[in-house]
Amino acid sequence: MSTTKIGASPHEHTATVARASRPESSSSYSFKVPGSAQSTSDVTPAQGSPEHKAVDTLETVEAKGGVDDLANMHDWATGSHNPRNWSSKKKWTTATIGSWYTFVPALASSMMAPGLREVAANYSITNSSVLSLTLSIFLLSFAIGPLVFAPLSEIYGRSLILHSTNILSLGFALGCAFAPDTGSFIAFRFLLGFSGSAPTAIGPGLVGDLFAAHERGSAMSLYALGPLFAPAIGPVAGGYLAQYASIKYIFILLAALFGVAALAGVPLMQETYEPVIQYRMAKKAGDVLRMKELRKIQTEGSGSTAGFLWRSGVRPIVYLTRSLICFVFGLYLAVVYGIYYLMLATFPPFFSETYGFKAGTGGLMYLGLGVGLVIAGIVGGKMSDSSYQKQTQKNGGVGKPEFRMPAVAPGAIAIPVGLFWYGWSAQAKLHWIMPVVGTGFFGFGFMATYLPVQLYLVDSFKYAASASASAFFFRSLFGFFFPLFGQQMFDAMGLGGGNSFLAAVSIVLGIPFPIWIFYKGEMLRRRNPMTRESVQ
Template sequence: MSSRSSSLTHVPTYPARPPSKPHPMVSSSRSSLTRVDHDEAGCTSKDHILPKIADSMVPFKTVPTDPAKVQPSVASEWLVDPENPRNWSNFRKGYITAIVSLYTFVSPLSSSIMAPGLAEIQQQYNIMNQAILAMTLSIFLLSFGIGPLFLAPLSEMYGRKWILHIGNLLSIFFNLGCALAPSTATLLLFRFLMGLSGSAPVACGGAVISDLFNEEERASAMALYTLGPLIGPVLGPICGGFIAQTIGVHYVYFVLAGLTACASLVGIPLLRETYGPLVQLRQASRCVDSEKKLQPVEDRHDPTKKRNLGYVWVNLSRPWVLLFRSFICFTLSLYMAFLYGIYYLFFTTLNGLFTKTYGFSLGITGLMYGGLGVGFLLATFSGAEFSNILYKHLVKKNGGVGEPEMRIPPLFLGSIFVPIGLFWYGWSAEAHLHWIMPVIGSGLFGFGMMLSFLPIQLYLVQAFKYAASALSGAILFRSMLGFAFPLFGSQMFSAMGYGWGNTLLGGFAICLGIPFPIYIYYRGAALRAKSDLNH
C-alpha cells in the first residue's frame, strides 16, 4: 500500500474485495451509477465512480438511508460511511440547517425592509408613477425568481456550498449600491441584482435539507428552512419602519449589508458540502492510488470532459422542463405562487391602510406586519409536528412504505385558513373596525400560507429526483407573481375596496387550493408512474 493511501486516516478503510465481485453502490434501476470497484486499500476506484457520477449526477436522496432495510447483498459502504451527510451527527446537521436558514432569512429580508419607506423614496427620487414606485420594491422578486433557474442546476453539478457563499457575498455589495444609488434607474438596477444574488439560498436550501435528512426526519428541518423566506419579509417592514422614520430609508441597506456580512462570517468557516454525488466524487479522488495518479488524464475518464455545452444545457433547462411538463409540479407551484403574490400585495397595501385609515406612524405601521409573522410561527411549530405525525401514521398504514402523496393532507387544512384570513382581513378593513381585526385576518392568512407551503415543498423534494431543480421551478413561478401582484394591487383595492378585492382573491384561493391538492393526493402516484420526470 502506498504511503499516500496509508496516510488518509480520515477516509474509512473497508475490507478488500475480489475484483471479480463488484459491489453495487446504489439500488436504482434508472441510475447509471450502479457499482463501485475497490482497490486493495479499500478505496473507491476513480476509474469507475468519476465518470458514472459525472454522467448521471444521481441526487443523493435516491440512495436508501436505513441500512437495516437494505438487503446485505446490495448494501453499500456509502450507507454507513461517516462522510455521508445523512450519517453526520445531529449537532452538525442542526448547525448546517441553521446556517442555511440564516442565509435564507437575510436575503428575503431585503425584499420588504424598504416597504414602510416607499413614500420617502417617492419623494427623494421624484417618482410620480405608482407602478414604478411599487417596482422599486417588487423588482427584487423578478430576479429572485430567475436566479434559481441556473443556480439550482449548478448546485447539482458543482455542489451547494459555494453557490451559497458567493451569492451572499455579492449581496453585500449590491446592498451598498442601493444605499448610494443616485437615481431611480440605478436603484432599480441594484435591487434587481440583489434579488439575483439573494436567490442562491432559496435555490439550494431545500436541496440541502434533502441532502441531510431522510423522509421521516425532514419535516421539522424543512419547516425551519421555510420559515426564513417567509418571516424575513415580515420582520423587514417592522425594522425598516423605525429606521426610515428615524435616520432615513437609505440606511436600511447599510443595515442589510452588515447582516449579510455577519451571515458570511458565520457560514464560510462552518458550512460543509452536503451534495452526496460531489462528496463521493471527492472521496474517490482522495482514494485513488499513486499508480493511477501517474497516468495521463486522457487515459482516465475525466468527468470535466463530459461537461460540454449539451451537458450544461440539460442541467440548466431542467427546472423549466419540470415546471411545464409535470402537471403536479405546475399546479402545486401555481398555488404557491398565488399565495406568494397575495403575500407581497400586503407589503404595498397594508402600509397605506394603517397610515391613512388608522393614522399610524411609519414605525407603528411596520409593527402591523407582525400579524403575518405570528401566523407563520404558529404554523411552523404546529404544522411541522402535525406533518411528521401524520406522515408516520400513513407510512405505517401503508406497510412501512412512504409515498410523496402522504405529505399532502396538511395542505387541505392550510387551504381552508387562507380564504378565511383574506375574508376576515378585507371586510374588517372595509368596515374600519378596530385595528386588531385586520391584523388578526392577516395572521390567519399567514397561518394558512405557511401550512400550505410546508407540505408542497416536502412533496416536491420527495417526488422529484432533482430536488433543487423542482424547487427552483416553483420559486420562479411564485416570484413572478410576487413581482406582478403589487403592480396592480393599489388600483384593484381603489376600484373594488378592501372587502370585495380580498373576496376575489379568496375565491381564487379556494379554486386553486382545494380541488387540485385533493386530486393529487388520490391520483398523484398514478401521474408520477406515467411520467419519467421524477426519476
Template sequence: MNNAETEKGAIPVTVNVVPGSNNSTNLPTRTSSMTNGESDYESGKGRTTFTAATVDEKALEDEEWETDPANPRNWTPSRKWSTMAIVSLYTFIPPLASSMMSPGLPEVAERFNIHSSTIVALTLTIFLLSFAIGPLFLAPLSEMYGRTWILHIGNIFNIGFNLGCAFAPSTATLIVFRFLSGFSGSAPIAVGGGSVSDLFNAQDRAKAMALYNLGPLLGPAIGPVAGGFITQSIGVKWVFIVIAITSGVGSVIAIPFLRETYAPILRFRQANRDGDAEKAARAHPALIQAQGSLLSIIWISLTRPLEMLFRSFICFILSLYMAFNYGIYYLMFSTFPALFSNTYGFGPGIGGLAYLGLGFGFVFSTLLGAKWGDALYKYLAAKNNGKAKPEMRIPFMLVGSIMAPIGLFWYGWSAQAKVHWIMPIIGTSIFSFALMTTFLPITLYLVDSFKYAASALAAAAVFRSMLGFAFPLFGKQMYDALGSGGGNSLLAGVAIVLGVPFPIWIYYRGEEMRARNPLTK
C-alpha cells in the same frame, strides 16, 4: 477499462450522455441509482454503453456510502442542525431585504421625485423578478459543483449590491441594484431545499424543512418592522446599509463553519483524495462531463426546472397555488402602508408593527405545523403497512387551503369596515398561518417526488417569485376598484379553486401520475 467499452460476455447497459461531448472517457451522465434522494444528473439525447460490472461497482459504492460517516445523513444531530441553522440564516437575509424598504416607499418616491404608483411599487418588487430568475441558474450549478460556495458567493455579492442601493443616485440605478441583489439573494432559495434533502431522510425532513421555509416567509414579515423604525429615525438609505451589515455577519458565521452537504461532490472529493479517478467519475459523472461540454450541460440544467413545470401537472399546479398565495403575501406589503396610514393614522415606525401579525402566524405554524404534519404523515404511513408515499403530505396542506380564504375574508372586510386595527391584523395572522401550512407540505412533496430536488424547488421558486413581483403592480388599482373587502374576496375565491379540488385530486391520483412521469422518483 474504459466505461464505454464492453467486456466479452458483459451485459451492455445504455444510459444518457450529453450530445456533442468531446470527453474521451464517454462517462455516463446518469447514475444507476439515487444518492441522498436525488439523482446526480440527467442529460440530453446522446447515448453510450458501459458494462454491467461498472453498474455493480457503482451499486456497491452506493451501499457503502449509506453507512459512511462522511455521508451527511449519518452526521450527528448537532452537526446536522448547526448546518441547517446556517443555511436557514442565509435563507432568512434576502427575503428580509425584499420587504424591509416597504415602509420607506413614500420617502423613495419623494427622494427620486417618482409620481407613478407603479414605478414606486417596482422599486420594491423588481427584487422578486430576479429572485425568480436566479434559481434557474444557481440550482443546476449547485447540483454540479455543490451547495456551499453557491451560498457563500451569493451572499458576498448581496453585500455589494445592497450598498449600491444605499448610494444609488437615481431611480434607474436603484432599480438595477435591487434587481442584482435579488439575483444574488436567490442563492439560498435555489439550494437550501436541496440541503435539507442532503441531510435528512424523508421521515425526518418536516422539521428541517419548516426551519428552512421560515426564512422566506418570516423574513419579509419582520423586514418592514425594522425598516419602518430605521426609515423614520435615520432614513431609507440606512435600510440597505443594515441589510449589507447583516449579510456580512452571515458570511463571518457561515464561511468558517458551513460544510458541503451534496453527496456526489463529497464522494467525488473523497475518491480524488484516494487517487481513484474511476471512482470519482462514477461518483459525479456530470462534473467530469462538464470538462468537455460545460455549455451543453449548463443549458440542459437551466431548462430542467422549466421542463418540470411544463411536463409535470403536479409540479405545475402545486407551484401555481404556492405562487398565488405568495403573490397575495407581497400584495399586502405594497398596500399595508397606505391602509394603516390612511385608515388608522399609523406613521412609518408604528405602521411597521402591522406586519407582526404575519410573523406571528408564520412562527405559530412553524412550531406546531411541522409537528402536526409529521404526526399525520407517520400515521398515514402506519395505516399503509408502514409504507410512506409523498401523497401523504397532502391532507395537512388542505388545512391551510381552507384557512387561507378565511384569513383573506377577515382581513379585507374588517379593513373596509374600519373596525379596530387589531381585526385586520388578526386576519393577516390567519392567512400567514395558512400560507406556512401549505408551503411546508408542498415543499416536502416536491422533494419526496422528484429526482432533482433542487431543480423542483427552483421551479416552484421561479413561479412564486414571478407572482410576488406581479401582484403589487396591480394591487392599488384592484383595491381602488373593488375596495379591500371586494378585492380580498376575489383573491379568496381563486385561492379556494386552486387550493381545494386539485390537492384532493393529487391525493387520490398522484401516485398513478408520478408513475407515468420520467421526472419523478
C-alpha cells in the same frame, strides 16, 4: 425511487437513496455504472487499459495521504463523510446556518416596504407603478436566480455557492444604500435579488442531503422560515429606520447581516452534497477513474458544464408545462405568494391613510403575518411529519408522496378565512387589530400549505431541485407582478371585494386538487415520465 421505509438501516438507505435528497443526479448515488448493477467502486479496469493506468496504486494513494478518503468512499453508507451520518448537532447547525443565509435576503425583499414614501421623495418618483417596481423588482431576479444557482450547486457544491453569493449580496446591499438615482437603485435591487435567490434555491436540496424523508418536515419548516417569515418582520425594523434615520440605513443594516452570516457560515458550514464530497475525496485519494465517473454523474453525462447548465435551467420550465402536478401546485403557491407580496406593498398606504400610522408604527402591522408564519412553522413541520408517518405505518411502513396531502388541509382553509377577515374588516375600518388578526390567519395558512406541497414536489420528481425551482420561479413571478396591479384592483373592487376574489381563487386551487392528488396522485406520477420513477 422516492418511497422510503421508516427504520431502514444506513446500508439499506444508501442503496435506495431518495431522489429528494440528491435532487439533480440522473442516477442513484451508490454511483453505479449505467446499465450495470456493479458499483463504480467495485469496477476493476482491465490490465493495461488507459483507465488502469490512470488509477493510482495503493502505495501512491497512501503517499498522498488519501488512503483514509479511499476507505471512506468504499464504505460511504456508514462513513463519517456522509452527511446523513453526522451527529444531530452538526446537522442542525448546518441547517440553521443555511436558514440564516436564506433569512437575510428575504429580509432584503421587504424591509424597505414601509419606507416607500421616502424612496419616492428621495428619487422624485410620482408614478405608483414605478414606486412598486422599486420593491418588487427584487422578486423578478429572485425568480431567475435559481435556474442558474441550483445546477451550479450540483457541480461545485452547496457551500461554495452559498458563501460566494452571500458575499455578493453584501456588496449589492451597499450599492442600494448609496445609489444616486432611480435607475441605479432599481438595478442594485435586481442584482441583490439575483444573488439572494441562491440560498432559497439550494435549501430543499441541502435539507434532503442531511435528513431522511420521515425527518424532513421539521427541517424544512426551519428552512422555510427564512423566505416566508423574514418578509413579514423586515418591515418592523425597516419602518423605524425609515422614519427616524434614512432609507439607506436599511441597506447598511442588511449588509451587516450578510457579513454576520459570512462570519458564521464560512468556518462552520461543510459541504453536504454527496457527489461533490465524493469527488473531492477521490481527488485527494488520486482516484482518477472515480473522479471521471462522478463528474459524469454530476453533469448528467453532458460533454460540457455549459450544456448541463442549459438543460438544468430549462428543465423547471419543462416541468411547469408538461406536468399537471407541478403546474397546479406551482400555480397555487404562486397565487398565495403573490397575495402575500401584495399585502406587503399595500399595507403602508392603507394603515397610513386609514389609521394615520407613521412608517414605524405601520411596520408593526406586519407582525400579524409574522406571528401566523411562526405558529405554522412550529406546528406545521411536526404536523407534516406526524401525518406522513401515520399514513406510512398504515401502508406497511412504505411512504408515498401523497401522504403529505392531509397536512395541506388546515392551511388551505386558513388562507381564505384570513383574506375574508382582513378584506372586510379593513373596508369597514374597524379597529386596527381586526385586519391584523386576519393577516395572521393568512400567514398561518401560507406556511402550513407551503411545507407539505414543497415536500410533495421533492418526493415525486426525478429531479427534485428542478421541481422546486419551477415552483419557486412561478411564485416569484407572481410576487413581482401582483403589487404592480393590486392597488388598481383594490381601487376598483374595494378591499373587501378584492380580497374576496383572491380568497375564491385560493379555494378553487387549494382545496379540491390536494384531495384529488391524495387519491389519484400515484396514478398521475406513474403516467408521467418525469415522476414515474417515484412509483414503487
